[in-house]
Amino acid sequence: xxxxxxxxxxxxxxxxxxxxxxxxxxxxxxxxxxxxxxxxxxxxxxxxxxxxxxxxxxxxxxxxxxxxxxxxxxxxxxxxxxxxxxxxxxxxxxxxxxxxxxxxxxxxxxxxxxxxx
Amino acid sequence: xxxxxxxxxxxxxxxxxxxxxxxxxxxxxxxxxxxxxxxxxxxxxxxxxxxxxxxxxxxxxxxxxxxxxxxxxxxxxxxxxxxxxxxxxxxxxxxxxxxxxxxxxxxxxxxxxxx
Numbered sequence: 001x002x003x004x005x006x007x008x009x010x011x012x013x014x015x016x017x018x019x020x021x022x023x024x025x026x027x028x029x030x031x032x033x034x035x036x037x038x039x040x041x042x043x044x045x046x047x048x049x050x051x052x053x054x055x056x057x058x059x060x061x062x063x064x065x066x067x068x069x070x071x072x073x074x075x076x077x078x079x080x081x082x083x084x085x086x087x088x089x090x091x092x093x094x095x096x097x098x099x100x101x102x103x104x105x106x107x108x109x110x111x112x113x114x115x116x117x
Numbered sequence: 118x119x120x121x122x123x124x125x126x127x128x129x130x131x132x133x134x135x136x137x138x139x140x141x142x143x144x145x146x147x148x149x150x151x152x153x154x155x156x157x158x159x160x161x162x163x164x165x166x167x168x169x170x171x172x173x174x175x176x177x178x179x180x181x182x183x184x185x186x187x188x189x190x191x192x193x194x195x196x197x198x199x200x201x202x203x204x205x206x207x208x209x210x211x212x213x214x215x216x217x218x219x220x221x222x223x224x225x226x227x228x229x230x231x232x
Binding site for chain 2: 036041042043044045046049085087103104105106107108109110
């Protein structure tokens with residue numbers, strides 16, 4: 001799986017949009033970008049994933065650059081409960097199906113996001 | 118559906134003792150994963166099962182570690198002759214491959230402290 005690079009830590013004011021960058025310059029054509037977060041003393045929680053198009057769900061938006069070498073996770077209105085470590089992961093699949101191929105998620109050290117009241 | 122359940126949540130043991138952790142995945146999930154996490158690090162993959170078959174094991178999974186999923190439902194992770202370096206959070210996750218995204222749902226983890 002491609003290596004990802006994320007800032008070690010970030011702060012964001014409560015109520016503002018939190019933009020978390022991720023570089024994955026060696027990503028290959030069949031690799032998806034996944035984001036998980038881990039709140040203190042809990043297991044990681046899935047947020048969103050995408051291949052090349054921007055994605056949005058009830059938790060966040062994922063913006064992937066056209067060359068797919070980087071992406072940004074956006075939490076539109078950050079709350080104190082969004083304080084967590086955020087992991088950007090690229091993961092291979094076969095064709096357009098991410099459920100085959102390399103099955104494990106390989107976590108880095110992530111970005112520690114702190115929401116400031 | 119109560120999510121992924123792990124027991125015990127905390128275990129303190131003396132070096133050299135054996136410990137066993139149990140994971141109950143989401144009932145319809147056919148994949149089950151074990152990860153280990155030490156302080157300040159991201160989770161590290163240990164092994165995963167599809168139904169009862171163990172399909173991949175990390176080199177981190179030494180001979181002292183064994184994982185089973187005998188009936189394709191719950192799984193156990195046993196550590197024999199524990200060492201202080203085994204102190205970590207042991208995370209279990211499950212997923213359903215028929216969903217397309219194979220999103221992993223994690224449990225809260227079992228924290229092991231080896232004295």
